[in-house]
Amino acid sequence: MTLRWRLALLIIFATGVPVITGVLVTRQLVREVLDVGLSPQLDAALEAGVRQARETYRGERADLERLADRLAGRWTSGEEADREVFAAAVDPLLASVDHAQLTGPDGRSFTLRDGGRTTAAPERRQGAPPEAVATMVALGDGWHLELRRPMPDAWREDAALIAETLQVVRGLRLQQSQLERMYWLPFLAIFLLALAVGLGAAWHLGQGITEPVRRLVSGTEAVADGHWDVQVATESDDELGRLTERFNSMVRTLEVQSRRLVDLEKMEGWREMARALAHEVKNPLTPIQLTVEEMRARYPGGDEQYAALLADCTRIVVEEVESLRSVVARFREFSRPVELTAEPTDVGGLVRDVATLQRDLKVETEIARDLDPVRVDADRLRQVLMNLAANAREATRDRDDPRLAMTVRAEPDTVVVEVEDNGPGIADDEHDRVFEPYRSGKAGGLGLGLALVKGIVLAHGGSITVGRGRWQGARFTISLPRDPAAGPEDDHA
């Protein structure tokens, strides 16, 4: 399982547990709140309240009916005079009544009292308490007496409140499960939204962590597979970014060290071969020389022509033996490890001195200012520069304007010296092999010059490469370590 998935699962777990707990707690809380709010005790209390209010209402109605009966006892007839007497007699008893009205058999009505607080058939909302009590009593001969009395305002308000609350409790209890969902589902949605946002953020964060790690892992695997030139992209300057930078630096160092090791091994091989060659060639030279000199000395004479030929041949052999001795000497010199006497040296000044000596070339120099001294063997480094300058002279022999450029600049860990000319340059496929010994482009050359140069540079803990310069000629780039710890004292190539 990858780091990203582990991070994601960890965050899902870390986010999901409180979210799920929150949802469950919320659901339970809503359920308990509803249970309390819709409890049977509350229902029973409300029902008792409604019952009590209803009893009050019925008591009011019974009282009004009793009054109506008392008034009916005073009724004599529907004649106008009797009605007026009736009205006068009952008027004091109607003080508690809002509306009193007589209705005759023919439908005509006579108002005895009208306080204006009640109406005959008020609109009443379903379940709402009545505004008034009303009763009608038969008086005889088709006459009726209707009485209305308003219910007290306090009773109406209380009764309406109790009734409405009872209805709400009953209605909500009927839909309790739906109500639970209705209340906690928004919370669930909020929790899920929080979870989604958290996961998104976690994924994004995880990507920020795991992607650099993944790139580092890929880089490490590439290095393990032998790809020393790998570099991991850096997108941040945090700890992972610094880790990546260090990884890249480490790989660069490893690449340089690796190449250096390979070069050193190659160089050792070549030197071993040079040693063997010098040994095998040197040994027969003296017997050859002695033999031919013996042959010339013992010739008794007599044939002047033959004696002249013998003398010429002997001289040629001796000269060639001497030449071979010279070659053997150079081979032996190449085969010996480079011994350095390193001291802090002004490399810029050294380069400037060498440049001054190249009078047959048009020389350009570019020396960085304030260069710190570098621990090198000044004589050996001069030998290197002179050798490269000689190569440049040879390469530009056919040019009308032979040019040589020598630059020195400082890099973070190295001092870089570049030597380039405007000759024909070196073919790209020869760049890696030009430092191998015995690969000379010069007539009569042994091809040891650049190999010797490379040996000296390697002995300094540095490196040398060749490429194309600004004039399309050869450009040799020498990197010398500024750090004494990586310097020549530890290396005797």
Place this chain on the structure above:
Amino acid sequence: MRVVRPGIAPVILALAGVVVGARAEVPAVLQADVHAHDGWLHVTARLGDLIDDRTASTIESGLSGVCAYEVSLLGPGDEVVGRRVWTRRLTYDLWEDRYTVSGPERDAVVPGLAAMDSLCSTIDDLRLAPMDRLQPDTEYRLAIVVEVLPLGAEARDRLSRYISRRGDTGRRDVDVDLGSLFGGLFTGGDAGRSSLVHVGRPFRPRSLELRP
């Protein structure tokens, strides 16, 4: 004429079974009878246990309930040949202690819940379809769908308003009006409703009893 998809009746029955499965009292068709009279196909049916305890409790708090009826005559391929749809509103006056069943034909005041249930459970001599539209030897079936809603639309609206209102003082405790949101959700609720779906056995008009 609307055509009911073949085979939908068992699905409706199964759903109705799920709906009513959790209830103690299950509405049922006790008796369903069809007969011919005055050139019409008439239906008489007796239903049972329409008003359960929860519906009764709701009605007796002063909230109105509703019984919705749909009686259909299904022909071949469940084609609807005749249909009657109506509702009855069940109310109780808390203060006058009066039970009322309001239907399309009349408003009836009944003495109590039992009488209310009895009245709602009766489909009496309902004229469903003219006989001359029916094929004498074709098989027809009677379908009865009854839904009892403990909360009628008016009662649901009242509850929704109650939940969503912000109080008489107009004070708002929170900026997000969760009450309105929940009230809106509540309006669409149909909890507590019970359904009855009955599909009778096939009959042929020719074999029907003719009543004077």
